[in-house]
Amino acid sequence: MFTMVQLQFPTTGKAKKEILDQLQDLRGQDANWRDGRTWSLVYYGGEDISDLTRQAYQLFSQENGLNPGAFPSLRQMETEVVSMTADLLGGGGETVGNMTSGGTESILMAVKTARDYARAIRPEIRQPEMVLPVTAHPAFSKAAAYFDIKAVYIPLTEEYLADISMTKELINANTILLVGSAPAYPHGVMDPIEEMASIAIDHQIPFHVDACLGGFMLPFLKKIGEPVPDFDFRVPGVTSISADLHKYGYASKGASVVLYREDAYRQHQFYVRSDWPGGLFASPTMAGTRPGGAIAAAWAVLNYLGQDGYSRLADSTLQITRRLKEALAAIPGLHILGNPQMSVFAVGSEELNLYAVADELESKGWHMDRQHLPPSLHFMVTQAHRESVDAFIHDVQKAIEAVTGHPEAYSEGSTAMYGMVGSLPDKSLAHGFMRDYLSSMTRKH
Known part of the structure; x- marks a missing residue:
């Protein structure tokens, strides 16, 4: 049970600089998508595009x-x-x-x-x-x-x-x-x-x-x-x-x-x-x-990109995707699911605890998307990942070594949550847990 902590409405306003500094501090806790360490949620085409859209x-x-x-x-x-x-x-x-x-x-x-x-x-x-x-x-x-x-x-x-x-x-x-x-x-x-x-x-x-x-x-x-x-x-x-x-x-x-x-x-x-x-x-x-x-x-x-700009971005994103897929598929125990045709795909394994691997990767600053039925890790590729693929593959290999060497160390986090859901004979039983989780996300506790 989550307890609501009442936050009082401000009695007086704050200075603009103080507000903006606080926003920057809050932002520092978010997933790092600019450096290509996030595999979902933000589709980054480059700083020139971001600057244009911000101004517009x-x-x-x-x-x-x-x-x-x-x-x-x-x-x-x-x-x-x-x-x-x-x-x-x-x-x-x-x-x-x-x-x-x-x-x-x-x-x-x-x-x-x-x-x-x-x-x-x-x-x-x-x-x-x-x-x-x-x-x-x-x-x-x-x-x-x-x-x-x-x-x-x-x-x-x-x-x-x-x-x-x-x-x-x-x-x-x-x-x-x-x-x-x-x-x-x-x-x-x-x-x-x-x-x-x-x-x-x-x-x-x-x-x-x-x-x-x-x-x-x-x-x-x-x-x-x-x-x-x-x-x-x-x-x-x-x-x-x-x-x-x-x-x-x-x-x-x-x-x-x-x-x-x-x-x-x-x-x-x-x-x-x-x-x-x-x-x-x-x-x-x-x-x-x-x-x-x-x-x-x-x-x-x-209007800024036009067909030429979008084609250029599609081509370069596809090259990054191919490099990432080939590197992941070359790691023993991992394989690409199905035949994905663009820059979104999933990696599965019959041998590895992928949820534990994801937890280990997140401890190194990567934001990972987990899936189940079957267990897999999900990837969405953009320009932001151009310089991060090699570092990511290195960390994947290290994460697999850590997980296979000490499996008992991974009994919490997403490993435990997905393991619990996967063990339920009736998946609808997880609905109450998921609703409580959603409720907790918007409570001060």
Whole structure:
């Protein structure tokens, strides 16, 4: 049980310098992403990009995207960001979309749109279902919980792909949406998008492609000659796409785009109310107030880099990724899971306690992402890792030596937590523990 310690509201204000110094001190405790010691969360394209996005964000930090009539600048920039993204992802003149606060909101909007579309054209459905791979982002299961939709999960093949034969069997008269990932976060593997889209056409259901990770990387890998299969609106049957600007689009957090093949379908995304005493209310996405800074920063970085800049970043990021993957795969006991096609991948092992290895690496200043089912370590590569790969590989080898030499020393931290969850016959029993953990994160104790 966590006890709340009451923090009193300040009676008097502090000097600006004191506040800024305190912020710098707090920041010093955070994960070190600038030096490439963090393998998730921050997508760093270089200091020139970061400096641009900071300045663009600051220029519009007080503007509000809630009312485009009051801030036509934000309306223009959002429209242009959506249009440029649609062009990148194979959209045509009918393609429409909106900016959101991130991939989760984009996914929530896509699922809500599919549900309300089904309500309009298939009112006989009482319990809507959504068919998606088990590797699809948890934002989809969150959307299912929020919008009262049953999530039906597609098992994976040995290569961590959505099993096409099972996909066909899981679709029924209640299915309102099929989902695929390009790529899926856990292993960086692309689902068989073209085959899934064909199934969606056969069953006359919408198909959403989650390209939050790959939307601003895969097109440029393809441009430089990598064998990337079509995954976007170039594929018949793809109805909607989510793509995060604040991942490999290198924009400030939080910025994403949700796109629809046509406006008649997107209409089901909107919320409107005409009988509110406060006036006529219309909202395109989940959020009401939307920070103008995020819109301006996204617009700025797209125009700053252009296709040439993004292609250059994609090429150099791919080279760093290959160097890291080859070095990790050369370490006895480690292997890459599946066939990842870009700069996100996972490393597994049948011999080593990877959670203990991760704990040892974190003691050396690396921020590690852990996964399970199966146990693995997750990697997201950016420019920040160019100079850190060799040091990381050295520390991995030392961490493995430490763990294999003294396994009894690793009984706490993530090793204990993931071990506990892995031993439970019913994984839902871990939900209470996870809720308590979340609650503790925002308490002063």
